[in-house]
Structure formats: structure tokens, C-alpha cells
Amino acid sequence: MDAHVRSKLILVPVKIIALLIALMILVRLGYVFYDFLLNPFHEPATLSEESVKHVMTALILLELFALTLRFLVQDLIDPILILITVLTALGRDLIVLNFKETHYLSLLALGFIFAVTIAGIYFLRKNPG
Numbered sequence: 001m002d003a004h005v006r007s008k009l010i011l012v013p014v015k016i017i018a019l020l021i022a023l024m025i026l027v028r029l030g031y032v033f034y035d036f037l038l039n040p041f042h043e044p045a046t047l048s049e050e051s052v053k054h055v056m057t058a059l060i061l062l063e064l065f066a067l068t069l070r071f072l073v074q075d076l077i078d079p080i081l082i083l084i085t086v087l088t089a090l091g092r093d094l095i096v097l098n099f100k101e102t103h104y105l106s107l108l109a110l111g112f113i114f115a116v117t118i119a120g121i122y123f124l125r126k127n128p129g
Contacts, residue, residue, distance in 0.1 A: 011075075018072050025065045032058050056092040063088065083121045090114050 036054040063085045071077055090113060099107075 015072065018068055022065060022068045022072070025061050025068065029058060029061045029065070032061065053096045056096050060089045060092060080121060080124050083117050083124070086117050087114070087121075090117070 032054050067082065067085060090110060094110065097107075097110075
């Protein structure tokens with residue numbers, strides 16, 4: 001079988017999976033928006049922790065949706081952009097994390113993921129080829 005035909009056969013299911021991922025992201029974004037609309041501000045009328053979580057989750061979902069659309073339109077996966085998105089998502093997760101209720105193993109896991117992501121960006125920048 002020709003290599004071009006094989007690459008086309010592989011590309012079709014990958015595009016279908018990417019479309020499903022984009023649909024799942026949009027559904028989740030709709031749910032986050034709907035949940036925020038149900039009760040946007042708790043007493044007192046300030047930006048509550050739950051509202052901040054909704055906003056942060058929506059931003060992460062939008063970034064993932066943009067990466068998925070970039071793959072669908074341009075057939076391009078930029079590993080540095082993916083790692084930067086992971087770092088952004090981790091940073092947003094740390095912002096809304098309740099340190100009093102979080103188990104220390106969860107914090108260690110987040111720190112480990114953070115360190116691996118930074119190391120990945122370093123190695124990709126050092127060896128771009």
C-alpha cells in the first residue's frame with residue numbers, strides 16, 4: 001500500500017476524533033456558561049470562588065478548542081503551544097485551588113506536572129528540530 005494512501009487512512013479517524021473533542025469542549029463550555037448563569041453571584045454580591053472557577057474553566061476550554069481547531073484547519077500540532085497551554089491550565093488550577101482542603105499529594109502531583117512541562121519547553125526550545 002502506498003505511503004500517501006496510508007497517511008490518508010490514518011488522517012480520517014484522527015480528524016473525526018478531533019471533531020468529537022471539539023464538540024465535547026463546546027458542550028462543556030456551554031455547561032459551564034449555563035451553570036454560571038443559574039447562580040452567577042452568591043451573597044454578598046461579589047465574585048465568588050465558584051464564579052472564578054467557572055471563568056478559569058471556560059478560559060482553559062477555549063484554549064483547548066483553539067488548539068483543536070488549529071489542528072483541524074492547518075493539520076499542525078505545535079508541541080510548544082500545547083505545553084504552554086498546559087502551563088496556563090496548571091497556573092489557573094493553582095489560582096483557584098483551596099489549599100486548606102487539598103491533600104498534599106495533589107499539590108505534589110501538580111508540582112511534578114509543572115516541572116515536567118517546564119522541562120519539556122526547555123528541551124523543545126533547546127533542540128527545535
